[in-house]
Amino acid sequence: MQVMTEHTERDGDYEHHGGFPVYAADPDNGGPHFGRLVEALRTVQDLAVSTAPPPEVIAQAAEQAEALAALLAPYTAPEGHYPAGRSVGLPGRGSLLMLPWTVEKFDRTGVRSTGVFRRYHMGGNGAAHGGVLPLLFDDLFGMITHAAGRPISRTGYLHVNYRKITPLETPLVVEGRVDRVDGRKTFVSARLTEPDGTLLADAEALMIVLLPGQP
Numbered sequence: 001m002q003v004m005t006e007h008t009e010r011d012g013d014y015e016h017h018g019g020f021p022v023y024a025a026d027p028d029n030g031g032p033h034f035g036r037l038v039e040a041l042r043t044v045q046d047l048a049v050s051t052a053p054p055p056e057v058i059a060q061a062a063e064q065a066e067a068l069a070a071l072l073a074p075y076t077a078p079e080g081h082y083p084a085g086r087s088v089g090l091p092g093r094g095s096l097l098m099l100p101w102t103v104e105k106f107d108r109t110g111v112r113s114t115g116v117f118r119r120y121h122m123g124g125n126g127a128a129h130g131g132v133l134p135l136l137f138d139d140l141f142g143m144i145t146h147a148a149g150r151p152i153s154r155t156g157y158l159h160v161n162y163r164k165i166t167p168l169e170t171p172l173v174v175e176g177r178v179d180r181v182d183g184r185k186t187f188v189s190a191r192l193t194e195p196d197g198t199l200l201a202d203a204e205a206l207m208i209v210l211l212p213g214q215p
């Protein structure tokens with residue numbers, strides 16, 4: 001699945017829409033160790049929000065986290081020039097901000113992605129935080145718009161209906177499509193379900209094609 005290299009059949013002006021920098025998928029997914037690093041950092045995120053170590057262990061962890069930050073800091077790169085967000089072969093495209101989900105379908109008829117919400121994504125009483133569902137849907141809607149061949153667009157609005165508590169560590173499916181196009185406006189919708197089809201949440205959004213130069 002190549003989200004960012006799917007440029008077939010787009011209008012010739014595609015690359016010039018909006019003020020977006022041109023992104024290209026990282027063909028190596030960040031190299032042999034990047035996926036491992038991202039997964040280790042995700043595990044640290046899970047543990048950082050769910051452990052209660054004694055002060056001496058917290059001090060040790062803080063030192064190691066500071067050492068890791070110091071190791072990486074000299075390699076800060078401009079937007080679009082690091083593997084995070086461009087490693088389409090990794091869950092969440094290798095971005096810690098994105099949910100660690102895997103795209104299973106990506107074409108003009110829609111996009112489907114599967115994955116789990118982890119401990120890091122917990123809100124209250126064992127369920128996923130309400131704020132991570134819009135993140136999941138917004139990223140999906142960006143992919144749907146892209147897969148449908150629409151020019152670079154931004155979300156105008158995003159409406160989520162929370163139908164049922166969203167469980168953690170449970171395989172889930174999110175799938176959506178373009179419902180309607182009206183000039184610059186692309187109306188999209190999606191559903192988050194359990195594998196048996198039980199509806200957890202649905203969402204609809206308006207994606208608006210950027211004018212030349214719009215950020």
Ligand SMILES: CCCCCCCC(=O)SCCNC(=O)CCNC(=O)[C@H](O)C(C)(C)COP(=O)(O)OP(=O)(O)OC[C@H]1O[C@@H](n2cnc3c(N)ncnc32)[C@H](O)[C@@H]1OP(=O)(O)O
Pocket residue numbers: 138141142143146152153154155156157183184185206208210211214
């Ligand atoms: C491949 C890469 C995919 C990237 C996906 C990224 C997904 C994101 O999360 S983007 C981040 C979140 N979104 C944003 O930050 C957007 C912030 N907003 C903006 O930048 C601007 O409002 C922008 C560019 C979307 C639209 O501004 P502008 O060009 O002035 O459009 P504007 O003329 O107001 O609206 C265009 C049309 O949309 C309609 N519209 C705009 N906003 C809304 C809204 N909230 N509700 C209903 N209709 C709306 C307008 O009524 C108008 O309709 P019509 O053409 O029928 O008159």
